Amino acid sequence: MAARNLEELKKQYSGASGLDSAKQGPGGPGPGRGRGMHAHGKPKNAKHTMKRLLSYLAIYKIKLIFVLVFMIGSTATSLAGSYMLRPVINNLTDADKTVSERVSYLIMMIAIMLGIYLVGVAFTYMQQRTMLVISQSAIEKIRNDLFDKIQSLPVRFFDNNSTGDVMSRFTNDVDNISMMLDNSVVSLISGTITLIGTLFMMIYTNIWLTMITLVFSPIFILGGSAIGKMSRKYYTSQQEALGAVNGYIEELVSGQKVVKVFNHEHVCVEEFSTLNEDLRNKQIHAQFWGGVMGPIMGNTSQISYSLTAGIGGILCVLRGFDVGGLTIFVNFARHFSMPINTISQQMATIFSALAGAERVFKVLDLDPEPADRENAVSGDNIKGHVILDDVTFGYDPDKTILKNISLYAKPGQKIAFVGSTGAGKTTVTNLLNRFYDIQEGRITIDGVDIRDYKMDDLRRNIAMVLQDTHLFTGTVMDNIRYGRLDATDDEVIAAAKTASAHSFIMRLSDGYNTMIEGDGANLSQGQRQLLNIARAAVSKAPILVLDEATSSVDTRTERHIEHGMDRLMKERTTFVIAHRLSTVRNANAIMVLEHGQIIERGDHDDLLEQKGRYYELYTGKKELD
Ligand SMILES: Nc1ncnc2c1ncn2[C@@H]1O[C@H](COP(=O)(O)OP(=O)(O)OP(=O)(O)O)[C@@H](O)[C@H]1O
Ligand SMILES: [Mg+2]
Numbered sequence: 228m229a230a231r232n233l234e235e236l237k238k239q240y241s242g243a244s245g246l247d248s249a250k251q252g253p254g255g256p257g258p259g260r261g262r263g264m265h266a267h268g269k270p271k272n273a274k275h276t277m278k279r280l281l282s283y284l285a286i287y288k289i290k291l292i293f294v295l296v297f298m299i300g301s302t303a304t305s306l307a308g309s310y311m312l313r314p315v316i317n318n319l320t321d322a323d324k325t326v327s328e329r330v331s332y333l334i335m336m337i338a339i340m341l342g343i344y345l346v347g348v349a350f351t352y353m354q355q356r357t358m359l360v361i362s363q364s365a366i367e368k369i370r371n372d373l374f375d376k377i378q379s380l381p382v383r384f385f386d387n388n389s390t391g392d393v394m395s396r397f398t399n400d401v402d403n404i405s406m407m408l409d410n411s412v413v414s415l416i417s418g419t420i421t422l423i424g425t426l427f428m429m430i431y432t433n434i435w436l437t438m439i440t441l442v443f444s445p446i447f448i449l450g451g452s453a454i455g456k457m458s459r460k461y462y463t464s465q466q467e468a469l470g471a472v473n474g475y476i477e478e479l480v481s482g483q484k485v486v487k488v489f490n491h492e493h494v495c496v497e498e499f500s501t502l503n504e505d506l507r508n509k510q511i512h513a514q515f516w517g518g519v520m521g522p523i524m525g526n527t528s529q530i531s532y533s534l535t536a537g538i539g540g541i542l543c544v545l546r547g548f549d550v551g552g553l554t555i556f557v558n559f560a561r562h563f564s565m566p567i568n569t570i571s572q573q574m575a576t577i578f579s580a581l582a583g584a585e586r587v588f589k590v591l592d593l594d595p596e597p598a599d600r601e602n603a604v605s606g607d608n609i610k611g612h613v614i615l616d617d618v619t620f621g622y623d624p625d626k627t628i629l630k631n632i633s634l635y636a637k638p639g640q641k642i643a644f645v646g647s648t649g650a651g652k653t654t655v656t657n658l659l660n661r662f663y664d665i666q667e668g669r670i671t672i673d674g675v676d677i678r679d680y681k682m683d684d685l686r687r688n689i690a691m692v693l694q695d696t697h698l699f700t701g702t703v704m705d706n707i708r709y710g711r712l713d714a715t716d717d718e719v720i721a722a723a724k725t726a727s728a729h730s731f732i733m734r735l736s737d738g739y740n741t742m743i744e745g746d747g748a749n750l751s752q753g754q755r756q757l758l759n760i761a762r763a764a765v766s767k768a769p770i771l772v773l774d775e776a777t778s779s780v781d782t783r784t785e786r787h788i789e790h791g792m793d794r795l796m797k798e799r800t801t802f803v804i805a806h807r808l809s810t811v812r813n814a815n816a817i818m819v820l821e822h823g824q825i826i827e828r829g830d831h832d833d834l835l836e837q838k839g840r841y842y843e844l845y846t847g848k849k850e851l852d
Contacts, residue, residue: 241467381595609770641802655820693774
């Protein structure tokens with residue numbers, strides 16, 4: 228495989244995809260779609276997003292008022308402290324006072340200044356601390372809201388969005404918001420207060436000099452905002468490049484084995500260095516405009532001070548303006564441009580935080596799973612009569628996957644689905660527990676439409692072993708107990724025995740207390756399946772669905788499981804999906820699915836006799852008649 232070029236790589240790995248719960252196209256996430264960290268584009272509706280973000284702070288109104296008071300306090304003390312220099316310097320140059328008078332006045336003034344500054348430090352401390360508590364509490368709430376939301380989203384969302392895409396909302400986006408709430412908001416407000424306060428002091432000190440300073444300021448303000456714009460632009464492209472590098476690493480680390488199997492290491496190294504080089508270039512630009520040009524601009528504003536000082540000096544000589552006044556004025560003029568610089572520097576952070584917030588809010592605004600209907604039925608005594616009545620369904624309503632499926636399964640029966648890959652077997656099970664809602668027809672359990680049950684009750688009554696096994700971080704015991712949280716240890720062990728998992732668990736280093744990590748990487752594929760079966764076995768659900776549950780288990784163990792499960796299934800309705808047809812031989816009814824339709828049904832012997840599709844699948848022979 229030839230290495231892809233930068234454009235292709237970035238398109239795939241920086242995840243230009245928007246997050247999408249409504250997308251209903253087939254296929255789900257394509258390769259690399261929405262992978263990894265995300266580009267931080269411009270916020271689309273900055274004002275609205277800002278408002279919504281601030282609403283998270285609004286619950287801390289009282290604390291915010293305190294923060295504001297502390298801010299005003301700290302600005303006021305800093306201005307007052309600076310102002311003290313005026314009498315200090317004027318006193319030093321006052322020829323009417325004796326030396327000792329001047330010294331004692333100086334000491335007194337310095338003591339007062341020190342006092343003022345100390346109060347200022349206390350204000351700053353309180354302001355920062357309070358703000359940190361507010362902003363981090365707001366972030367905590369945002370994270371909780373996001374997690375709650377994700378738990379409530381329908382399966383369609385997870386089928387259509389990659390893990391990396393969802394993850395980056397928790398990490399990158401929330402981090403950016405956090406950075407903004409911690410620093411930028413404070414800088415913005417305190418900068419504005421300082422600006423106003425300083426302007427006031429400048430006017431108070433000398434109105435003419437103030438006017439001169441104000442004439443020069445726009446030059447620096449415009450320069451500052453131009454630099455801000457550049458740094459924003461490069462910051463965005465830096466984040467994009469960073470997203471691509473992160474996405475690439477994420478994919479390559481998780482797919483390392485496949486990379487090795489196909490000898491793609493050298494191509495990967497090449498592709499990675501292409502992405503990495505791009506990141507370097509973008510970072511140089513971003514840092515240059517953000518970190519270098521800002522300070523340079525700050526230095527050029529020295530020209531402004533010199534001018535102010537020069538004109539001020541003339542005023543001293545010709546108009547009797549006091550030297551102390553001139554000193555503090557130059558000092559204020561310097562402070563005056565500082566908040567402007569700080570604010571323009573913070574703009575980049577604010578914009579990327581707003582873009583992040585927009586992406587977080589987009590998830591928060593997605594529709595959750597449909598709420599239970601009014602008067603929803605609780606499923607306390609479900610026996611397990613499952614009826615599919617002329618069910619038609621497509622993940623995308625325009626593209627039908629299942630067509631006119633009808634069947635009736637009674638408690639104690641085992642219904643099998645067989646058929647080629649992609650025929651729609653898993654899709655049928657997705658409908659039973661309402662991972663997806665059907666478009667036409669009806670599914671009832673004990674005569675009640677499944678949409679009329681409370682969702683929790685419905686799912687509690689259906690134990691499933693999914694085609695993709697999943698184990699959580701925790702002990703073997705915890706993982707099995709996931710099937711029913713109030714199961715006792717003995718019940719867990721009994722379930723493990725039913726699933727033929729007991730003997731291998733006992734051979735693990737800590738038996739049932741062995742920790743499982745990384746989705747069970749320390750177990751074999753078949754062992755993982757056994758634990759998933761045990762998890763379903765521990766549940767007391769009257770309906771059991773096994774989707775390729777024993778596909779990786781050897782046939783002898785499978786036989787054992789079958790016997791174990793048979794006891795369990797006596798009172799239950801069981802749906803079994805299997806490619807290995809020996810697994811389903813003893814089913815009460817076998818449904819042969821092809822292109823979303825049941826083309827044959829009957830028990831094993833009936834179907835063999837029909838010499839149709841099942842016969843072909845079972846014997847591997849195509850009947851020529
Ligand atoms: N989440 C989804 N979104 C859109 N289309 C999907 C989704 N899941 C499956 N499909 C499509 O539905 C069809 C049936 O898929 P299904 O998973 O039911 O097949 P299956 O019979 O279980 O196959 P296998 O034996 O490989 O497990 C396939 O064409 C598949 O592309
Ligand atoms: Mg399947």
